[in-house]
Amino acid sequence: MHRVAILALEGVYPFELSIPQRIFSLAAGADGEPLYEVLTCGVSRTVRTNAGFSIMVEHEIDVIATAHTVVIAPFTGAAEDVSDWLPAPVAEALARLSPGVRLVSICTAAFVLAAAGLLDGRPATTHWNEADRFRRMFPKVVLDADVLFTDDGDVLTSAGVASGIDLCLHLVRRDHGAEVANRVARRCVVPPWREGGQAQYVERPVPAMADSSTSATRAWALERLQRPISLQEMAAHARMSVRTFLRRFRDEVGMTPGQWLTQQRVELARRLLETTDLTVDRIAAEAGFGTGASLRQHLTAALGVSPTAYRQTFRLTEPAV
Incomplete structure (x- = not known):
């Protein structure tokens, strides 16, 4: 042990x-x-x-x-x-x-x-x-x-x-x-992983408006990971200019929207590899990577292993319902 x-x-x-x-x-x-x-x-x-x-x-x-x-x-x-x-x-x-x-x-x-x-x-x-x-x-x-x-x-x-x-x-x-x-x-009773880094906790002035958070847009994006999501589209959903949205997103999450989206897609792909029998290409589509080659590139960059190797290591004995 x-x-x-x-x-x-x-x-x-x-x-x-x-x-x-x-x-x-x-x-x-x-x-x-x-x-x-x-x-x-x-x-x-x-x-x-x-x-x-x-x-x-x-x-x-x-x-x-x-x-x-x-x-x-x-x-x-x-x-x-x-x-x-x-x-x-x-x-x-x-x-x-x-x-x-x-x-x-x-x-x-x-x-x-x-x-x-x-x-x-x-x-x-x-x-x-x-x-x-x-x-x-x-x-x-x-x-x-x-x-x-x-x-x-x-x-x-x-x-x-x-x-x-x-x-x-x-x-x-x-x-x-x-x-x-x-x-x-x-x-x-904690999240499996938290978004961003500790930059979001560094002491800084509190935003004046309570409705200025990008959290609603992040929740919206999580429901649409299977398709391309542009910075402009996220800013429009948050009803902010691209510049304002990018600044507030970085302050709250500690990374850019593009980096955050990639992180979420990698996590979704990991869960699907562990808990389903979907093919690598299908998982790539479900996670928004488009192709199996793109998924392999991102998973290898994030974890150092291919989708197939990851599945063989962490596959559950029975698919999750």
């Missing part, structure tokens, strides 16, 4: 610490069998949180040497303290990890991975409020402060706080397919 070790350091944030345990523990196969073994560890068995109480963890930090995925939760002072000082037990434990172990940071825990030299030359993200500090401290890291999470294969980082949910669901989806991840999301 895939073992996930969650590292709780002094001053850990309890909410973020609980995210990976909750998400991975709920992931189950078709017969209800657990798909992950989840262990929580610390430098010591008693860990002080930032919430006025301490917790007892069941394992010491050495357990991460046996894990397939290691998740580091954020803790008080992570952004200030670890630039030139990393707790020796943490540095030693990270140095002993076997090649191929998947490293995951939530929120400002990216500072720990960066301080250990594990993010040099790699894409990463952290809480948007700490992005400038991160860039100054770790100029070798390719920081993207606009996304909810980054996936560089064996090293993944999430943005602030609840984006850890997005990243953990992404890992379940990557390991076991969208249907398993969707079931976990439903149990947690």
Whole structure:
């Protein structure tokens, strides 16, 4: 079984610490069998949180040497303290990890991975409020402060706080397919994936008019993914000029309308590949890609696999009704 070790350091944030345990523990196969073994560890068995109480963890930090995925939760002072000082037990434990172990940071825990030299030359993200500090401290890291999470294969980082949910669901989806991840999301009463990046949460003036959102147009577009949808058509539906619509869409979603439409079509194609017997060409048409060749191009760009390979990996035993 895939073992996930969650590292709780002094001053850990309890909410973020609980995210990976909750998400991975709920992931189950078709017969209800657990798909992950989840262990929580610390430098010591008693860990002080930032919430006025301490917790007892069941394992010491050495357990991460046996894990397939290691998740580091954020803790008080992570952004200030670890630039030139990393707790020796943490540095030693990270140095002993076997090649191929998947490293995951939530929120400002990216500072720990960066301080250990594990993010040099790699894409990463952290809480948007700490992005400038991160860039100054770790100029070798390719920081993207606009996304909810980054996936560089064996090293993944999430943005602030609840984006850890997005990243953990992404890992379940990557390991076991969208249907398993969707079931976990439903149990947690959260969306299977959120639109856009953390740019939409950066502090900015609130729009004056409540009816200026592009959400109604996004809902309208989701019902019409099978056909071409132009920027002009979306702006007209929202009763905005193209320029205004594009600006507000980016502010709300964190990406352009074209990027968003492609993302939605890829997600629809994934669900159809997992849950139906439709041909690749038919799925391409249903998802709005037009041809099987176009679907293959977009799916390979997004996931690194062809539609056929994806279906063989994540196909359900019975088509969903």
